[in-house]
Every structure is written in C-alpha cells, then in structure tokens.
Amino acid sequence: NPDVGIVSETAIPGDYPGMKEKDSSIKLGDGPVLTITDASGRGLIASPAIIKWLEETAKEKNIPYQMDVSSGGTTDATAIHLTRAGIPCGVLSVPTRYMHSGVEVIDINDLKKGAELMAHALENAGRYFNV
Structure with missing residues (x-):
C-alpha cells in the first residue's frame, strides 16, 4: 500500500531542429522536469501535493527545474495514480533529445540535478506525507 509514487522518466525538449x-x-541544460499533466490530460494529472513537494525541495536546494504540460504520451505514473483509491503520484524527468532511438542525447547536468532533487525530496518526504 504505497503512500506516494514518483516515476523517473524522460521529457521531450523543444530546442532542436524539427520541434x-x-x-x-x-530545454536541455535548464534542469530536470516536473510533469503537471501528460497525454493532454488523458494520462497523469499530477497530485498537487507531489508538485508542491518537488517544487519546494528544488527551491530550497537551489536546484533549477522546468514544468511540463505534455500533449504526448504517458508514463507508469498514470497507472499508479489510478490504482486503488488513488495514489498521489508525479513524474521527475530528464530532458532527452531523439527519444527511443540509438542516439538519445541528454545534458549530464540535467541528470545530476534530477538525481539530486530526487535524493533531497526523499529525505524530506516526511514533511509532506505520512511516511
């Protein structure tokens, strides 16, 4: 019976040819991504408590981040937030160019900052949830 869920994913940036x-x-290099909703609202609608938790943690630790409202696909977070009576869930992503190809490209600092944000968020989860 999970109290909360965070899915680690990739996000499509708009700063390359063809987009x-x-x-x-x-954008690559502007930090990890917090997803508000995906699949044009047919998938995940992130719990406001999750967004508050991740956003406040990022601000507290001076970690740059980006917000995303996606019209594309969805993630495992959709299934998680629809499970049982609803499990608060969110997505923390790394901007990734050329997704699902053999030449995916990320900015290593986005990955590092995403991992840092995840670690700090898990450390202070008790301030936001009964864990």
Whole structure:
C-alpha cells in the first residue's frame, strides 16, 4: 500500500531542429522536469501535493527545474495514480533529445540535478506525507 509514487522518466525538449517551442518549452541544460499533466490530460494529472513537494525541495536546494504540460504520451505514473483509491503520484524527468532511438542525447547536468532533487525530496518526504 504505497503512500506516494514518483516515476523517473524522460521529457521531450523543444530546442532542436524539427520541434517547435510551442510544442515543448523544455530545454536541455535548464534542469530536470516536473510533469503537471501528460497525454493532454488523458494520462497523469499530477497530485498537487507531489508538485508542491518537488517544487519546494528544488527551491530550497537551489536546484533549477522546468514544468511540463505534455500533449504526448504517458508514463507508469498514470497507472499508479489510478490504482486503488488513488495514489498521489508525479513524474521527475530528464530532458532527452531523439527519444527511443540509438542516439538519445541528454545534458549530464540535467541528470545530476534530477538525481539530486530526487535524493533531497526523499529525505524530506516526511514533511509532506505520512511516511
């Protein structure tokens, strides 16, 4: 019976040839991504408590982050947040170019900052949830 869930994922940035910024404001090098909703609202709608937890942790630790409202696919977070009576869930992603190819590209600092944010968030989870 999980109290909360966080899915580690990738996010499509809009800062490369063939993408329009209106389709994704995410950029490589601007930090990890917190997903508000994905699949145009047909997938995950992140728990406000999760967003507050991750956003406050990032601000507290001076970790840059980006917010995403995605019209594309969804993640395992959708199944988690629909399980039982609903498990608060969110997604912490690393911006990734050329996703699902043999030449995926990330900014290593986005990955490091994402891992740092995840670690700090887990350390202070008790301030936000009964864990």
